[in-house]
Amino acid sequence: MTYRIRVPATTANLGPGFDALGLALTLYNEFQIEEIASGIEVLGCDEIPLEENLIYTTIQKLFKQYHHEKQGVRVIPHHIDIPLSRGLGSSAACIAAGIAIANRAMGEPLKLEDMIQIGTALEGHPDNVVPALVGGMVASVHEADQVIYSKINIPKNLCFALMIPDFTVSTGEARKVLPEQYSKKDCIYNISRTALLVAAMGNGELEKLRYATGDRIHQSYRTKLIPGLEEIFQKAQSLRSKAEVISGSGSTLMAMIERDNTSFEQEMNIFLKTMEGGWQIKILENDDKGIQIYA
Template structure:
């Protein structure tokens, strides 16, 4: 049986809409093997234990690309990444399927080909790339090809994920985005995403709060999340290095200094008084990515 461990990811990182992502140390473990016949899926709700399962669909897509005729498949899931919370749970399923299928078929694909197929299935590479490679990754799609670059972030930062007890589908969070944006909003984001990348590379953490600002998606998606503005402002008041919406949401991600021992308790106390239940998880960057 093949064991594929895949980290959670936080995409966009504020202004880097669909092109920035960071791998974090929450993990899903997937176990896959070829069996004589049929499909067995364990570790998820009954509604996902069928041929529409995203892991299985991704495996089939990979088998088709390679030209491998598989027999039966068994999949076992040990899930720790919250589902539909903006932490890359679907990307982990896609990668698990592609990597598991590639392993069964004799490792015909290299990492670039795995990234390309997985991004095809997922729709964009901003979660898939950091989950595969680890660390912070910038990624773009050019035609049918995916190009990415891994960024080395100096030590000194950790993350605090504020995860609510409600889900927000990517479809719904995409639906609130405008079809067109003003020119000035595009210029605004180009500047902030450039500042974000350079500040992280150079360890200029004092610039990140400014670099987290965004005019493309956060203000629209934030309207779908109860207490969003209040939580963002509270994170700023508690001296977070920066705060942003994780992926499509609804998780809110705060960057904090590595030696900050107060933020966790103070934000936990604050969110305990809100209408929804918020789980707070202190996290670090995963620099390894997928492990098999």
Template sequence: MVKVTVPATTANLGPGFDTLGLALNLYNTYTFEEINEGLVFEGCPDKYKNIENLVYQSFAKTAKLLGKNLEKNSYGLKITMDTHIPVSRGLGSSSACIVGGVFGANALLKGNLSKDELFKIAVEIEGHPDNVAPAVYGGLTAAIVENGVYSVKYSISDKIKFCALIPDFETSTHEARKILPSIVSFKDAIFNVSRTAVLLKALEEGNFELISVSLKDMLHQQYRKTLISEYDEVKKICLENGSHAFFISGSGPTLMNITNDPDFIKNMENSTRYLKNKWDIKFLNADRSGVIIK
């Protein structure tokens, strides 16, 4: 039996579109057990209890790379899921499934692939590295794809607290990407590049003034906010209650704040109670370990 724990992730962090990602202390745990025959799922809705399950698909693809074709062999597998990352909310639920399946297969089948090799497999399945990198390595990461995939890890100050507002509705990552323009202005590109460079140092130092200035974006949030109900109202409430910085988590609809105010959640709960949608408000810290296998 193998147990794999994977953190939630928030991607982009404002100007770092499709590049930056951060692991958060909200987790999914996947347990893999060999059984006599069949495929058994526990802990997930019935609609996911089939071979299309993303955890299983990732497990099977990794198993094939390790020389074990699950479709041809009568391999019995039980996958138990203890999930706390909300689905389709911009907190890396699909990356968590993929990383769980990839690392679970390598551990259960006694593969000898390294963490870096497993990272590349997970990125190939996911299609982009911004959520996968922090899920694997933990902390604050930047990743690029150029004849392969590369990732680096940055320090992040312990002073920084993240407060997520997670709504009771989903958004489609496909729709959130389709709404983006195919061409951006030179001015907007410079705006994001300059702020991304400053943001990384500001997060390392815990400099809230610099974070507030640099965690702004001109490439994606102005378009994606149109898919998030009550975006403008929620942003106004957050800023009025002392949020140092406000950004869309991934492609949404979760809205993220950076703060060091211990009363922020209490104030936000009072201020959002009359909104049309229900917003679950959580304080989150950076996870620094990434995926853990036991």
């Protein structure tokens, strides 16, 4: 039997919601899956050793954990559009895909909640893997090996402009630049902005997003890792963006724009061509379904 699986890109943090907020986007990795007699085969990824391939290692881990030996899988990349190490959840997408593939091969013993717990344990935090699995904008809490999450309504007239460079920023590198401690003032700043962001999204109050996406936990420390950030943010604001944030740990930057701001893409694209870094722009929407399996 053959089927396809599609998993969305995700953006995390959305400004103040460090390791807590995530959003699924209409950019996808799609794989063709073939059931085989036994074993795990991942084709078309020869540049990545199997022991470092997250789809392979995730499937292998679950097969071993559930003592599954009856049926194997062959994974064939079909469309791979999520760039690596750009703050768009490429690792979470691979982990989510691996869990879904293993679950299907084992006869689907895992419920969605099980998949979320496993994915978070493998990823280390829930902000990307939860929206990759369930879609939408999600607030997640990881406590005592349990993930509690809630989906957040997104205004229908809001879409997301992704400015993606040709250089990468590793998550490890982006975390090393962060301080070990924060002042009470900075913590209050982020708590209040995160609460405002959730409320403003749910109420459709786009005019409040600029205030709601303020951050003192990670973005200012990561600015030096992304040359051109300040200039791109300033240009986005001049083009009537509602807010600008680093997508995950970078290097991608994201602007929240109204759907009828039809000139944003063309004008930003012209500007990006003047910048070093090989920047490209994609206008994406919220993916509300998360991972999907097709016959």
